[in-house]
Amino acid sequence: MTEHEEATIKPLTANDPEAQSADILAGNIEQLKTLFPEAFTEGKIDFEVLRQLLGGTVEEREEKYGLNWHGKRKARQLALTPSTGTLRPCPEESVDWETTKNLMIEGDNLEVLKLLQKSYSGKVKLIYIDPPYNTGKDFVYPDNFQDNIKNYLELTGQIEGGRKISSNTEASGRFHTDWLNMMYPRLKLARNLLREDGVIFISIDDGELDNLRKLCAEVFGDENFVVQIIWRKRSTPPNDKIIGANHDYILCFAKNAISVKLQHRERSADQIARYKNPDNHAKGPWAPGDLMANIKGGRFVKSLNFPIVNPQTGEEHFPGNNGNWRFSRETIATLLANNEIYFGENGRGKPKLKRFLCEVKEGVTYPSIWDFVPLNTSGSNEMGAIFGNPTIFESPKPVGLIQELVALGCEPNGVVLDFFAGSGTTGHALMAQNVIDGGNRRYILVQLPEQLYLENNEQRVSGDYCDQIGKPRTIVELTKERLRRAARKIKDENPLFPGDFGFRVFKLDSSNINTWEPDRDNLELTLLNSIEHLKGDRTEADIFYELLLKLGLDLCVPIEKRTFAGKEVHSVGGGVLLVCLATHITPDEVEPLAQGIVAWHKELAPAGETTSVFRDSAFADDVAKTNLAAILQQHGLEIIRSL
Template identity: 35%
Template sequence: MGDEAETYGLTWPGKGRAAAEASAPATGRLEPDPARSVGSDDSPHLFIEGDNLEVLKLLGGDYAGSVDLIYIDPPYNTGKRLAYDDDFADHTAGNSSSRDPGARRHAPWLSMMYPRLLAAAELLADGGVLFVSIDDTELPHLRLLLNEVLGEEAFLGVLKRRAARKTAHLSATMSDLCDYVVCYARGRLGGRLSTASSTEATRPVLNRGNAVSERVLPRGTEARCGDGVHPAGRRCVRSLEFEILDDLVVQGGRLVGEVRVRGPFRVNQDLLARTVFITRRGGLRRSLLPEELGAPKAMSDLLDDPEFYNERGSECLADLLGAPVFEHPKPVGLIKHLVRSVPRPSGDLVVLDFFAGTGTTAQAVMEVNAEDGTHHRFIMVQRPEPLRQVAKLPDGTRLQTIADIGRERIRRVIEGMGARAPGFRAYTVRDDGA
């Protein structure tokens, strides 16, 4: 057989049917769900409950070519039993048992992803960026699939993320520490993916030896020390002494009211109010102003920052909800880093996550808006995948599905930010014919 008879490309049993699924018209409609919305009818953000293929098709009407950033964290197909279904392998006997084990493992995952990526590509704006989290199981297939859907020239790179502080001792072969974020653009990217030279850098606000003065931490100040009431009193953190004059009441990671502090401050009230945050250990530090950040540099494809470890994602969600209800949500810091990396020739971004899970991307967008003064909008899509066990939060809230977790998380972040955050509109997919 001559070489010409052989073909190059990714193929699998079921590919034709998967492509047909993408082009079949939507059968449902998006119904507003005011009882689950927060804020006014014209809130900029959306949370849509439903199967994402149907939702992507429905969004095609209003959003074709107008989404600037898509971040997705699809099931990795690890075969594990997680809060969501992460096993796509075909375990049925019969005809399929004679198939290649590779096809049985990967073909169903590819058939799930292919129509969704085709539909998502229609929504991406020219210069829009797609980020996909994945691990070693499906990385090779995902790369080939995206080369086909968006074109090989659309490939920007693969970020390698250190995902955990410690290695897993029980691994049978080698200990996984990394996963990946695969990056593609549609059309011409309006600049490079960049990162402020010291995005995660922070500075002290106190200096031992300075004269003691009183300052006010405004309502809505970020507080990483955990939700609850932290009583007023003297503190010594990293050998810096100060006195909190009012109880610190923290909800959704933010101060509920103003708090007065006495200490040897090295920054004035204005700078403090704009930049201060409370650290995990209860200390005071500040973030840098944009003009202090220096020229942006090209984003590195190696991500090793404790803020990007899975542990941070789990702690953050558990702090917000008061209970651990989902294994390994992505860390908010990772998604903020991605949002900030995208060139913005035309201003604010429309950010879509159609495997939204617990709504990490929504929180990241809201925090970037609050910190950078942007007005990015999010669209979250999550099916009502039932939790294996109904989650009961300490305040009595009951969550039955992963979509419930997502909406509750977003609601609490908005509540914590007070007037600084607009609300979101909830929608549900209705299929009247079904």
């Protein structure tokens, strides 16, 4: 800044990009502009030029293979529309607020996924969701409103006009369409949050399996399909069908299949028992393995077709018809010399390779049929153990099932996301798995505060329980209570484990920053209200965490606090963000406040640029604001914003 430039603080308004969730559409356009700058004219895409640049890769046929339904275009647009909402912190409902890295977010998962884009894009290793099965019952995810935040608050009874949406009965002509319109934008947003080596697991039944697989192939790419797991969920089939299905599916897609590395399953005692050491070999226990090459079509390779001579009997053994050995003549000779080829118990059998336990991979590859995890009755039994009533939740997934998915798809320090949290099984399973392998995995759970109605027979038990514990009658209250109780139980059973058993609660709401909404019948009051940029009913913590969210910082990022001139200043991420939200800053306080911030910034010495944020209405006058900005900018703190 030169001596002729005036120090300024740029106001942060509701229309600024920093006040909104990530603009995915704008990001996509910027990527296109970087790749194909010549396809842009006066800021607009020239599709004819773009088509020429892409050559033969552009599909121009009117009829093409794919999954299409009414509303797909609007559903895609929903995923691209930024959210103007925020997440408000609720320390009083949290567990270990100051230390935990886990998140329990209460809100419409479409809006929450938008709000998480800046802070968690490319950071999630595993997503597991158990979305509403399309069974003809209602599900409450209406996304066809102009103001989705307002609609969400109304839907959940937080503002006047609480109501329940019922739109997906089997009689509806849009039965599959409604479900696809609900899932599509959520999956589009979820993909952005995955790491390059991340995976998503989705529980589903026969009702929407085919549509879900096609939908995921479009969102993630058909080449990123990993597996369709069959989970045996019942010991016997139900007798109300012609053929009773006793299984469900878990569909798995990767962000980038080339980058994915899944874990192996721990060997069972029976599998380990197969390895023995009858000849006291120096390498320890072994099991016989095939020496034949696994070549499709029995392709003959002359160099791999030779006799193996039994050193004890002199008998020659050749590979089977049109087959080959797995190894070269030289390697076989080395194996023979090291006593690593087995000729049967009597010493006269066909040659086998000794596969030593010390040399095989740590576990075994997971199969696609899962009959080794708990049945769905275990989920209900677990609810009984935690709440004293197995019918608190309808058909909760068993902990053992999700725990196996976590072990398969997420290394010990990864982030796990579940945006249909329901009964909270994912959080419970993650804590249990961390204890087993000493992991430090984090969870992010999202659940709609769907209201429970005592007049509904299926919801009466849940609603009554909320009354017993003095909580609002919503599903998310039971989710939080399950997490609290499960954490206490696991902690009591493993008192020496130092893991994270807490969670921070955040709730979806409208932004803390006022928008210009004129009341034409009372413009004078509207003008008075617009003087303050921030809503009067919001706390300093509300504003602070919206800043973290909108600037792309982790909601559990380390925060330090110091006081200068009687004003609290927060340092986020080692000085990347400095925030002072004091409500009054007098001219006399400007100098000590600014100098204190400068000294602390120098001490922190952050690697990148620092953003400083103040409450706009706190300054006594423009002179105080200008003076503070001048001091900060003279010492290298150039980026200064006000709210």
